Amino acid sequence: MDKKRRDILRSFALAPLLLSSNSLVSNSLFTNHILETKTTAKVKFSVNAYTFNEQLRSGEMNFYDMMEFASNLGLDAVDLTGYYFSTYPNIPEDKTLFQLKKKxxxxxxxxxxxxxxxxxLTPNKTKRTKDIxxxxxxxxxxxxxGASIMRVFPGFGKHKGATRDEVKDWMVADFKECAKYAEKKGVLLGMQHHNEFLYKADEVIDILKRVNSEWFGLILDVGSVRRGxxxxxxxxxxxxxxxWFLKELVYTNGVPEQVNMEKIAPILKANNYKGYISFESLTKGDPKEIVTRMFTDFKNAYGNI
Incomplete structure (x- = not known):
């Protein structure tokens, strides 16, 4: 066996050891963007189904129409929120899913x-088990x-008879159980802080750290930080x-104002974010025009840094 071939085989043999060593550096997905990297940031773009809430519920649009819009606009992906499937909360047939995948x-x-x-949020364990x-x-x-991430919420409604700390304790336990299942399915469970229970950044981060799973992460919703x-x-x-979720409004101490993409884009660049940015429109008007405008504004702001 010549030396070159021996060197190649030796490099293959060492690869698992190198990967194992690298895995010790970080055991959590949400540290990826903190570590220094020489890779140039690359972002891709999606649109969330809730943007077309009225159209999807009325039958004016379906997922295929949404995909056509995304493709024509030059986006890279779509978010197919579960409750716009006609079977929800029951899961659709495989045929339905595979047709969407093919499209x-x-x-x-x-x-x-x-x-x-x-x-x-609910103290009712039976209801939480049902949601799990x-x-x-x-x-x-x-x-x-083939989706890489699935969105979940901390929760909504009241938690009568329990303190916020008690809610957080069982919330962490419930997320941990879900994250274990997410790992089995190879899908990241993404928590979208939704201005319903976790109102401040430090509270959100606390939950992430306490769940402490590679398969539990954060969907950063710019429209759901409304204090300060x-x-x-x-x-x-x-x-x-x-x-990331980019919406047309942000809130300064609860007061809505138009999002400033020239303030958002540098934050993404500073963190060398590499991944998807999804646009979601919640205000009145033509959602296609609103998403198109947000997409253009963000690209201009991002490209000028």
Whole structure:
């Protein structure tokens, strides 16, 4: 055996050891953007189904129409939120999922995620267990669609009879159970802080750290930090973000104002974010025009840095 061939084989033999050594550096996905890297940041773009809430619920649009819009605009992906499937909360047939997957392929799109409407605020363990099962079922859907992330919420509603700390304790336990299942399915479970229980950046980060799973991450929603200076809160959350939601409004001490992409873009650049940015429109008007404008404004701001 010549020396060159021996060297090649030796490099293959050492590869698992090198990977094992690297894994010791970071055991959490949300530290990826904190570590220094020489890789140039590369962002891709998606649109969230809730943008077309009225159109999807009325039948004016369906997921295929949404995909056509995304492709024509030059986006890279779509977010297919679970509750716009006609079977929800039950999972769709494989045939339905695979047709969507095929359509995305034909249009050059990825399906980046699904999402459900769960709540881990309630003291009622039976209801929380039901939502854990909902999440597990839709992780199956995400895996079949080839989606890399599935959105969940901390929760909504009241937690009468329990303190905030008690809620956080069982919330962490519930997320840990879901994250273990997410690992089995190869889908990252992404928590979208939704201005319903976790209001400040430090609270969000505390939950992430306590769950402490490679398969539990953060969907940074710029429209759901509504106490204090939104751009400061966004900058605090940015190092932990696995996915970004850009909306047309941010809130300064609860008061809505138009998002300033020239303030958002530098935060992404500073954290060398590499991943998807999804646009979501919640205000009145033509959602296609709003998303198109947000997409253009962000690209201009990002490209000028």
């Amino acid at each position: 995305a392929l034909e249009l050059g799109l990825n399906i980046t995620w699904t999402g459900v409407r769960n709540s881990f 099962e909902l999440i597990k079922n839709w992780l199956e859907v995400s895996s079949k669609l 200076n939104p751009y400061e809160e966004i900058a605090t959350l940015a190092p932990y973000a696995n996915y």
